[in-house]
Amino acid sequence: MIDVDIDQLSFTYPSGVAALQEVTLYIGAGEGVAVVGQNGAGKTTLAKHLNGLLKPTSGSVRVGGKDTRRFSTAQMASWVGYVFQNPDDQLFQASVKAEVMFGPLNLGWEKKRVEEYAARAVEMVDLEKSLDHHPYDLSPGERRRVALAAVLAMDTPIVILDEPTTGQDFAGVELVGRVVEELKSRGKTVVAITHDIDFCAEHFERTIVMGGGRVLLDGPAREVLARADVLAESYVEPPQLIRLAARLELGSAPLTVEEFVAGLKRSWIEGKS
Amino acid sequence: MIRLDRVTYTYPGTSKPALRDVSLLIPEGQFCAVIGPNNAGKSTLAYAMAGFIPHFYRGALAGSVTVDGKDMRQTPLHELVLSVGLIMQNPFNQVSGTKFTVREEIAFGLENLGVPREKMVERVEEAMALVGIGDLAGRSPLALSGGQMQRVAIAAILAMQPKVLVLDEPTSQLDPIGSKEVFSVVSALVAERKTTVVMIEHKLEWVAEFADRVVALKGGEIIADGEAGRVLGEDPRVIEAVGQTRYSKAGLRARQEGLWPAGGRLPVTLEEAVEGFQEVRRMTEGGGRRMGID
Amino acid sequence: MLPGIWTSYALFLAVLIPLAAVGQVFGSLIRIIWKVVLPFAVSVFLIQGFLWTGGTPILHLGPISLKQEGLEFALTSSGRILIVVGTFIWFTLTTRPDTLMTSLAQRGFPAKLAYTIVATIQIVPRFQARAAAILDAQRARGLETEGSFRKRVKAIVPLVVPLILSSLVDVEERALAIEARGFSHPGVKTSLVEIPEAGWEKFARWTLLLAAAAMIGFRVWFEFSR
Numbered sequence: 001m002i003d004v005d006i007d008q009l010s011f012t013y014p015s016g017v018a019a020l021q022e023v024t025l026y027i028g029a030g031e032g033v034a035v036v037g038q039n040g041a042g043k044t045t046l047a048k049h050l051n052g053l054l055k056p057t058s059g060s061v062r063v064g065g066k067d068t069r070r071f072s073t074a075q076m077a078s079w080v081g082y083v084f085q086n087p088d089d090q091l092f093q094a095s096v097k098a099e100v101m102f103g104p105l106n107l108g109w110e111k112k113r114v115e116e117y118a119a120r121a122v123e124m125v126d127l128e129k130s131l132d133h134h135p136y137d138l139s140p141g142e143r144r145r146v147a148l149a150a151v152l153a154m155d156t157p158i159v160i161l162d163e164p165t166t167g168q169d170f171a172g173v174e175l176v177g178r179v180v181e182e183l184k185s186r187g188k189t190v191v192a193i194t195h196d197i198d199f200c201a202e203h204f205e206r207t208i209v210m211g212g213g214r215v216l217l218d219g220p221a222r223e224v225l226a227r228a229d230v231l232a233e234s235y236v237e238p239p240q241l242i243r244l245a246a247r248l249e250l251g252s253a254p255l256t257v258e259e260f261v262a263g264l265k266r267s268w269i270e271g272k273s
Numbered sequence: 274m275i276r277l278d279r280v281t282y283t284y285p286g287t288s289k290p291a292l293r294d295v296s297l298l299i300p301e302g303q304f305c306a307v308i309g310p311n312n313a314g315k316s317t318l319a320y321a322m323a324g325f326i327p328h329f330y331r332g333a334l335a336g337s338v339t340v341d342g343k344d345m346r347q348t349p350l351h352e353l354v355l356s357v358g359l360i361m362q363n364p365f366n367q368v369s370g371t372k373f374t375v376r377e378e379i380a381f382g383l384e385n386l387g388v389p390r391e392k393m394v395e396r397v398e399e400a401m402a403l404v405g406i407g408d409l410a411g412r413s414p415l416a417l418s419g420g421q422m423q424r425v426a427i428a429a430i431l432a433m434q435p436k437v438l439v440l441d442e443p444t445s446q447l448d449p450i451g452s453k454e455v456f457s458v459v460s461a462l463v464a465e466r467k468t469t470v471v472m473i474e475h476k477l478e479w480v481a482e483f484a485d486r487v488v489a490l491k492g493g494e495i496i497a498d499g500e501a502g503r504v505l506g507e508d509p510r511v512i513e514a515v516g517q518t519r520y521s522k523a524g525l526r527a528r529q530e531g532l533w534p535a536g537g538r539l540p541v542t543l544e545e546a547v548e549g550f551q552e553v554r555r556m557t558e559g560g561g562r563r564m565g566i567d
Numbered sequence: 568m569l570p571g572i573w574t575s576y577a578l579f580l581a582v583l584i585p586l587a588a589v590g591q592v593f594g595s596l597i598r599i600i601w602k603v604v605l606p607f608a609v610s611v612f613l614i615q616g617f618l619w620t621g622g623t624p625i626l627h628l629g630p631i632s633l634k635q636e637g638l639e640f641a642l643t644s645s646g647r648i649l650i651v652v653g654t655f656i657w658f659t660l661t662t663r664p665d666t667l668m669t670s671l672a673q674r675g676f677p678a679k680l681a682y683t684i685v686a687t688i689q690i691v692p693r694f695q696a697r698a699a700a701i702l703d704a705q706r707a708r709g710l711e712t713e714g715s716f717r718k719r720v721k722a723i724v725p726l727v728v729p730l731i732l733s734s735l736v737d738v739e740e741r742a743l744a745i746e747a748r749g750f751s752h753p754g755v756k757t758s759l760v761e762i763p764e765a766g767w768e769k770f771a772r773w774t775l776l777l778a779a780a781a782m783i784g785f786r787v788w789f790e791f792s793r
Contacts, residue, residue: 365737
C-alpha cells in the first residue's frame with residue numbers, strides 16, 4: 001500500500017522563507033485529494049516533498065513507508081508521478097511517442113511494456129492522431145496533454161497534478177476531469193494543487209486548505225468547502241454551487257448540480273417546516 | 274470603434290484559415306468578451322485588432338480591419354499602437370527586460386514614443402493610480418507576483434493612452450485574486466474612461482458578470498454574438514464549444530424537476546441564479562405546486 | 568606597452584583600487600578578480616616559469632627548474648590581465664545597464680542593439696529559474712542527473728533542449744510585447760530618468776579618449792620606426 005505519511009514537516013527555503021510549518025497529514029492509497037490556497041500558501045512546496053524534489057528541514061515524509069530523505073527524486077519516480085504546470089519545461093523529444101516513452105524507459109521497463117503503457121497513456125489524452133508529430137508542432141493545450149501522458153505512462157501509484165486546469169479551455173478541463181476519474185477508478189492516489197475550486201469540488205472527495213505554510217482545514221470536500229470563513233483566510237472562494245446554496249439558505253453544501261437540485265427539493269418541497 | 278469587414282486570415286505556412294469571413298462592429302466604450310475553444314481564432318482576432326496582423330504576422334489577409342478610424346493595412350504599426358493596446362497571457366514575457374523599477378517599466382512605451390519628460394512623469398503616475406499599483410513603483414518588475422506583473426503590464430499599456438484595449442486571456446496564468454484584480458481594473462476603465470475593451474477569456478462566470486457583450490468563436494467563425502445572458506445561457510452551439518456556468522447548469526437541471534420556469538432564461542451569474550430561485554421559491558410557497566407540471 | 572614588470576601592479580593599486588573603493592564595489596571586485604585572474608596567473612606562472620626554454624635557472628626542483636625569464640614573463644602577463652580584466656569588471660560593477668543603454672542611445676547607438684545587450688542581462692535570473700524547473704521536471708520522470716559520468720552526459724539533452732525550445736517560444740511573445748510598447752517608433756527616444764553629467768565628466772571623458780588615442784598612436788609609430 002503506497003500511502004503518504006507526513007509528520008511535523010517544516011521547510012525553509014535557502015533564502016530564509018519558511019514555506020511549511022509543522023504540517024502533519026496522512027493520505028491513504030487511492031484517495032483523491034485537492035490542495036487549495038492562495039499563491040505562497042505552501043501548496044507546491046508541500047507537493048514537491050512528496051517525490052523528494054524537496055527534502056524536509058525538519059520532520060519527515062514517508063511514501064509507502066520509505067523516508068524520502070533516503071532516496072533521490074529519480075528513484076522515487078516509480079512511485080510518485082508529478083505533472084508540472086508548464087509542459088515546455090519537459091518536452092525535448094522529436095515525437096510525442098518518444099516523449100511519452102521517456103519516463104517509462106528511465107524506470108528500466110522492457111520495451112514491450114513501455115510501448116503498451118505509452119500507447120494507453122496517449123489514448124487517455126486523446127492524442128493518438130499526433131503520435132508521430134513533433135510536440136512543438138502542437139498547440140500549447142495539446143502540449144499540456146503530452147506532458148500529462150508522459151507521466152501517466154509511468155503508471156505510478158501516486159499522481160500529483162500541479163494546476164492541471166490553468167489555461168485550459170472547456171474541452172481541456174473536461175479531459176483532465178476524465179483522467180482524474182479514470183485514475184481514481186484504477187485505485188491510484190491523486191493529489192491536485194489547484195485554484196479551480198469548482199474542479200476541486202467535482203472531482204476530489206477530500207480538500208486540504210493551506211495558508212501561511214500551515215494546514216488550515218483538512219477534511220471531506222463537502223465540509224471544508226462550506227467553510228467560507230476559513231477559505232477566506234487563504235483568499236479562496238467557495239465553489240459556485242455552494243455559494244448559491246448558501247445564498248438560498250438550503251443548508252446543504254452541494255458538490256455537483258445533481259446534489260444542488262436534490263438539496264433544493266429537500267429544502268423547499270419535502271422537508272419544509 | 275473597431276470594425277472587421279469580412280476578414281479571412283491564414284498564417285504563413287498553413288493551409289487552413291484561422292479566421293473565416295469574420296465581420297464584427299464594436300462601438301466605443303463597450304466591454305466585449307470573446308470566448309471559444311482553443312484554436313478557434315481568438316488570439317488571431319486579437320492580433321488583427323491590434324494591427325499585428327498583418328504587420329508582425331505576415332500571411333494572407335483578406336477583408337479589412339479598421340480601428341479608431343485607422344485602416345490596419347495602410348497604417349504603420351508604430352502608429353497603430355497609439356490607438357490599440359495589447360495585453361497577453363504571460364506576464365513574464367511582457368516585461369521589457371531593460372528596466373529595474375516598475376515606474377521606469379511603465380515609462381518604457383512613452384520613452385519609445387518620444388514623449389517629453391514632464392508629460393511622461395504625469396502619465397506614469399496616472400497609469401499607476403488607475404491600476405492601483407502606486408505602492409509597487411520602486412520595485413523591480415521581475416520580483417513581483419504574476420498578478421502584480423500583469424497589472425504592471427496593463428499600466429504600461431495604459432500610459433500610452435490607447436482608445437482600445439485588447440486582452441488575450443490575461444488571467445489564465447493568475448490565481449483568483451489576480452484574476453479579480455484584472456477584471457476590476459478593466460471594468461473600471463470602461464466605466465470611467467469609456468475605453469473600448471475586447472477581452473478573450475475562458476472563465477465564463479467572470480465574463481457573464483463583467484462583459485456587456487459576448488462573441489463566441491469556433492473554427493475561425495463567429496457562432497454567437499450578443500448579450501451575455503443570451504449567448505451563455507442556452508445556445509447549444511456555444512455550450513458545446515465552451516460549456517456553461519454552473520449556475521446555468523443548475524437552472525437547467527432544476528427546470529427538469531419543475532424547479533425553474535419552463536420558458537424562463539437560464540441564469541449565468543450568481544445574482545441571477547439567486548434572484549431566479551428565490552422567485553421560484555415564492556411561487557412554490559404560494560401555490561404549493563411545482564412549475565410547469567400539474 | 569608599459570615598461571617594467573611592476574607598472575601594471577602599480578597602476579592596479581594606485582588607480583583601480585581607489586576607484587573601486589569610491590564606487591563601493593571593492594569587495595565584489597576583489598572577489599571576482601580572485602576567482603577569474605588568480606587561476607590564470609597560477610597557470611601562466613607554472614607553464615612559463617617552468618617550461619621556459621633556455622634562460623637563467625633560479626630555483627631547482629629535481630629535474631625541472633624555475634627560470635627567471637619565465638617568471639618575469641608570467642608576472643608581466645598576469646599584471647596586464649589584472650589591469651585589463653579588473654577594469655572591465657569594475658566597469659560592469661559600477662554601471663547600471665539601463666543607464667548605459669540610455670546614454671548610448673542618446674549618442675546615436677542603435678536602440679535595438681542596446682536593447683539586446685541590456686535585456687540579455689536581465690534574462691539571466693529567469694533562465695536560471697527555468698533551468699531549475701526543467702531539472703525538477705526531468706528528475707521527476709526518472710532522469711538520473713548525478714553519479715557516473717555516463718549518466719551526466721545522458722542527462723544533457725533532456726536538460727538543455729527544453730531550455731532552448733521554451734526560450735524560443737518566448738522570444739516571439741517578447742518581440743510582440745516590445746512592439747506593442749512602440750519599440751519601432753521612429754524618432755528620438757526620450758528618457759524618464761535624467762542621466763546627470765557633471766562638467767568634469769565631459770572633460771574627463773575627452774581627456775581619456777585623447778590619451779588613449781595618443782598611446783595607440785605612439786605604440787604604432789614605435790613599432791613602425793623599428
